[in-house]
Amino acid sequence: MPTPPAASAPRPVAVGVTVFRPTEAQVAALLARVEADPRLTIVFDNGGLPADAAARLTGRGALVLSAGRNLGVGGALDAIARAASGAGARQVLLLDQDAAFTPAQVAILEAALARLRTLSLPPAVVGPRPEAAPGRKAPAYPRRPEIPDYGSLVPVEFLATSGSLIDLEAYARIGPFRSDFFIDGVDLEWCFRAWGKGYGCWMETGTALPHRVGAGVIRARRLGIEMPRQPPFRMAAYLRNSVYAWRLPHVPRRWKLRQAAYLPLQALLYWADSGYRPGVLKHLAGGVLDGLRGRLGAPRGLP
Known part of the structure; x- marks a missing residue:
């Protein structure tokens, strides 16, 4: 696995994208995202990313990582978090390969995380309101009981990792995602662990992300x-x-x-x-x- 480049200056946010057998359209969208966002983009290839696509991403400034095998969602996210920390980032935004989330929306989550730091309960993660892509089902985030809303921010039991902005200092204290879960429930378990260690998980209702899980x-x-x-x-x-x-x-x-x-x-x-x-x-x-x-x-x- 390549070693992330040393940071010449602090990077507030890195963007991490996990890919697995991406389509040509998904690769094209990822290339466009790298060009449109000055933030460092870290791509973890869990298998199936063509060598020419990896070269094009690297040529446009992205950091492409691979373990040479499918580590699952948890393992890939942990590799991204480590690389983001190594590059000097303070937060990392996690995305799936089909997530359409603009640089402006990333800024909305950055601002939300900054507001949450004024609370006595330190934030671990903030994510957008989930929406259903056409023909799909959006995940539901149960509200965390006994904790009030904070303006447009709602405390939730857990959030999907795609679209989540993770505070890397909190991540270091909460611990890594469970790689042995491999794919499902990784986000749920980590958020429950965050709450258990005194950190909050929040949904920013002012911005949304369509989810495309499953086939119908x-x-x-x-x-x-x-x-x-x-x-x-x-x-x-x-x-x-x-x-x-x-x-x-x-x-x-x-x-x-x-x-x-x-x-x-x-x-x-x-x-x-x-x-x-x-x-x-x-x-x-x-x-x-x-x-x-x-x-x-x-x-x-x-x-």
Whole structure:
């Protein structure tokens, strides 16, 4: 993995983008972002970034990192955070490869983080209001109880990492993302850990980011449930990590109880959407069993 360049002057914010098998359109959008934003852009290739695209990004001032294999979301984000710190950044904005987030929106989050530093509760992260891209489902961020809003800023239990502006000093004290979660629940666990260590996680309602998770939406209108349509390996990883998180002391009991009631309904809905295929049920059951046994890391069936 390349060593990040030494910083000649402090960089308030670096932008980190994780890519995995990006399309030509996603590479073009990433190149345009690097050209439009004077902030240092750090790209972590989890696999599939063409060599010519990496060279073009580097030629335009981006720092391109790779471990030569897929580290998962948690491992990639930690590599980005380390590189941002090494380059002298004080905060890092994390983005997925398909996130459309402008430099002006980054400035909005910078200002929000500065406002939050006036509170007695130090901030760990601030992110935009989630919106659903066409045909997709936006994540929901439950409000953190017993903490008041601060103007346009709302305290939330957790935020998706894509669009999140992380305070790197807080990150150093809270600890890295769980690389063994690999893909799902990485953001949730880290934010609960941040709250447990006396840091806050906030949503800035004054700006928004469309989310494109999954390939469509699975709905059960009578039950009031909507969930992204994901490949079986990812749904199994979600179940595994959710079940494993029940043993973590910093995950609130209220969330564990909610998940204990919600996860079986989600699993049943997902299985029904697959046409009740036995292989899918076996995959989901294997994920739950892995969570109970603490078998983490790269999920089974990972492409």
